[in-house]
Amino acid sequence: TTWCARRRARTICLSLAFITISLHLLLVLVSLSIHHLPCLTTTGGRKTQMSGPGSTGPSGADRSGSWESDLLKMKALFDHPLYSTPRPAVPEDDWLLKVKPKVKASEKSSLMWKSDTQDGYEDIQWNRSSESHPPWLRFHLGITRWELYPHQDPNMELLVQHLATHRIVSAVQKSGGTQLKLVMSFPNYGQALFKPKKQERDEESNYNLYYFSDFERHNAEIAAFHLDRILGYRRIPPVVGRLVNVIKEIKDVTTDRKLARTFFTSPVGNVCFYGQCSYYCSTEHAVCGHPRDLEASLAVMLPDLSLATRRSWRSPWRRSYSRSKLASWETDPDYCETIKKTPPYDKGTRLVDFMDMVILDFLMSNMDRHHYETFEKFGNDTFLLHLDNGRGFGRHSKDEPSILAPLTQCCRIRHSTWLRLRLLSLPQYHISDVMRASLSQDPLHKVAPLLSEPHLTALSRRLKTVLETVSHCQEQRRNDGSGQNVIYDDLAHLKWSTKE
Numbered sequence: 001t002t003w004c005a006r007r008r009a010r011t012i013c014l015s016l017a018f019i020t021i022s023l024h025l026l027l028v029l030v031s032l033s034i035h036h037l038p039c040l041t042t043t044g045g046r047k048t049q050m051s052g053p054g055s056t057g058p059s060g061a062d063r064s065g066s067w068e069s070d071l072l073k074m075k076a077l078f079d080h081p082l083y084s085t086p087r088p089a090v091p092e093d094d095w096l097l098k099v100k101p102k103v104k105a106s107e108k109s110s111l112m113w114k115s116d117t118q119d120g121y122e123d124i125q126w127n128r129s130s131e132s133h134p135p136w137l138r139f140h141l142g143i144t145r146w147e148l149y150p151h152q153d154p155n156m157e158l159l160v161q162h163l164a165t166h167r168i169v170s171a172v173q174k175s176g177g178t179q180l181k182l183v184m185s186f187p188n189y190g191q192a193l194f195k196p197k198k199q200e201r202d203e204e205s206n207y208n209l210y211y212f213s214d215f216e217r218h219n220a221e222i223a224a225f226h227l228d229r230i231l232g233y234r235r236i237p238p239v240v241g242r243l244v245n246v247i248k249e250i251k252d253v254t255t256d257r258k259l260a261r262t263f264f265t266s267p268v269g270n271v272c273f274y275g276q277c278s279y280y281c282s283t284e285h286a287v288c289g290h291p292r293d294l295e296a297s298l299a300v301m302l303p304d305l306s307l308a309t310r311r312s313w314r315s316p317w318r319r320s321y322s323r324s325k326l327a328s329w330e331t332d333p334d335y336c337e338t339i340k341k342t343p344p345y346d347k348g349t350r351l352v353d354f355m356d357m358v359i360l361d362f363l364m365s366n367m368d369r370h371h372y373e374t375f376e377k378f379g380n381d382t383f384l385l386h387l388d389n390g391r392g393f394g395r396h397s398k399d400e401p402s403i404l405a406p407l408t409q410c411c412r413i414r415h416s417t418w419l420r421l422r423l424l425s426l427p428q429y430h431i432s433d434v435m436r437a438s439l440s441q442d443p444l445h446k447v448a449p450l451l452s453e454p455h456l457t458a459l460s461r462r463l464k465t466v467l468e469t470v471s472h473c474q475e476q477r478r479n480d481g482s483g484q485n486v487i488y489d490d491l492a493h494l495k496w497s498t499k500e
């Protein structure tokens with residue numbers, strides 16, 4: 001124990017030293033004149049202590065960063081006024097779920113939540129913030145018209161921890177969709193959508209495959225959740241990585257006969273299964289443990305459709321999903337003008353909400369956003385759910401400008417989004433560093449970094465492209481004299497100054 005104490009003391013001292021050095025560095029960076037910013041932002045990625053054999057090393061000028069300084073950047077970002085804009089109280093109709101104010105004693109027993117950690121949820125207080133609710137329920141009760149969870153949500157840590165560690169009591173296949181996925185249940189009735197690792201993290205998508213034949217990536221689901229939160233959207237349900245035991249946590253607990261029948265042992269002794277689905281469910285596309293451990297992403301399930309129905313919207317910029325046909329947005333120069341006049345894009349925030357999603361997709365190079373969903377209850381005035389991100393982060397060496405076509409064609413962006421993007425391009429909040437820090441908190445980071453350095457570098461390169469696109473739009477608007485604004489002002493109601 002003395003050894004432990006000494007070790008801990010040393011760790012604390014080292015951390016303090018790191019923090020001091022990082023703070024100094026930050027100060028130096030901040031004090032550098034604005035003219036020097038571009039050269040600081042363009043230096044490439046560097047190696048973290050944990051980077052695997054596939055990732056590339058530092059490219060020359062190493063920005064003396066460290067894990068601690070990345071974490072400080074993340075903290076500074078989330079403390080920035082652009083993230084903690086004062087939130088007015090949520091009107092009753094803007095909560096997704098209504099809370100029953102009182103429960104009669106007679107009904108109480110049947111409503112009790114059973115916990116696997118014996119500390120029970122006995123005194124049910126039916127309100128939104130009650131600590132007696134399991135974290136998944138608090139997540140459901142916290143969904144509003146404009147976001148899935150609040151900024152710096154005190155419930156988040158526990159929710160993610162439950163998903164990552166709680167016993168899996170059942171696993172069944174989720175029907176629909178093209179690829180194998182399971183719904184897993186926990187002792188406190190929480191549920192998560194499971195997507196298995198199908199390929200190595202560093203594998204780049206095959207250039208000869210069409211995007212719609214690309215495999216989904218579990219790490220993309222995880223990274224998308226982190227990126228969405230860093231962008232300040234909070235429109236992706238929390239996702240966490242987990243090493244799942246294929247036998248104990250799937251085969252032994254499943255009640256899904258069809259799934260159970262597809263388990264087998266591979267020639268090298270790994271346990272595999274393939275399930276039943278419309279495309280990639282066969283022995284050739286089996287998912288295999290190593291020999292039993294399988295990496296996967298677990299996304300918290302949204303409230304059941306019987307409680308909160310969702311509407312699915314076809315993206316106006318949907319790809320043709322054919323090898324030979326082009327979509328009309330690819331050929332019609334006035335495509336956006338038409339969309340802008342078409343409901344629901346003609347009113348409210350739908351068009352800029354769509355642009356927010358487009359920016360997220362361009363940053364992670366997701367070409368597969370054929371549909372998006374909203375909660376029916378909120379009609380057209382609500383945020384867009386960014387579900388299904390498994391096809392993001394497939395390629396780091398190439399960007400896909402066509403994903404940005406809606407922004408290029410419509411030249412419209414939310415003011416708050418634009419300001420946050422600019423923040424993320426500054427060295428003290430650098431998007432790649434903040435992502436690296438955020439992802440290092442996922443349990444699977446211990447196995448290998450969730451995004452390799454080239455992917456993190458691609459983020460800042462793509463961010464630059466987004467900002468250049470907006471600048472180009474502004475220039476274009478100044479010249480065409482149409483009087484149309486590029487920036488959609490969503491900050492007018494705030495008192496603090498947002499001038500450049």
Ligand SMILES: Nc1ncnc2c1ncn2[C@@H]1O[C@H](COP(=O)(O)OP(=O)(O)OP(=O)(O)O)[C@@H](O)[C@H]1O
Nearest residue numbers: 176177178179180193237299300301302387388389
């Ligand atoms: N966290 C979640 N909670 C509840 N439902 C979800 C969640 N994530 C996704 N879904 C639902 O499950 C459906 C299928 O999920 P997803 O799109 O990720 O799978 P997919 O196999 O890629 O489907 P497709 O091939 O149609 O794109 C989605 O359309 C969505 O309605």
Ligand SMILES: [Mn+2]
Nearest residue numbers: 177368388390
């Ligand atoms: Mn999909």
